[in-house]
Amino acid sequence: MSDDEIREFIIQSLSAMNYDVTDVGADTLLGPAGADLESLALAELSVRVEDQYGVRFDDDEAEKLVAMTIGEFARAVAERLESASAAGR
Structure with a gap:
């Protein structure tokens, strides 16, 4: 899953909200x-x-979202997906 796809999902979610x-x-x-x-x-x-x-974000991480850009949030999600995929191998 690319950052771009995740970023697009985030933007679509904001629109839906x-x-x-x-x-x-x-x-x-x-x-x-x-x-x-x-x-x-x-x-x-x-x-x-x-x-x-x-993926999951704990309460401490959720509080940090306010300071993130959409791109940074998408990258954080992508990194969690990559870690989960690597752990599953």
């Missing part, structure tokens, strides 16, 4: 300075990503 994604891209922050997601919306986005890709 009724966020305007017109100017949203890899460099857009998830928090107030970018997509302006509040904690409840970040939690919902995390759950959508977890359900889609079978």
Whole structure:
């Protein structure tokens, strides 16, 4: 799974959550300075990503999402998928 595919899923999820994604891209922050997601919306986005890709973020990590860009979040998901795949070999 590529970062691009994951990033596209994240943006589609934001759209489904009724966020305007017109100017949203890899460099857009998830928090107030970018997509302006509040904690409840970040939690919902995390759950959508977890359900889609079978990865988990603990509470401490979820709090750090506010400072991440969409691209960084996509990369974090991709890294977890790669680790899980390597562990399963």
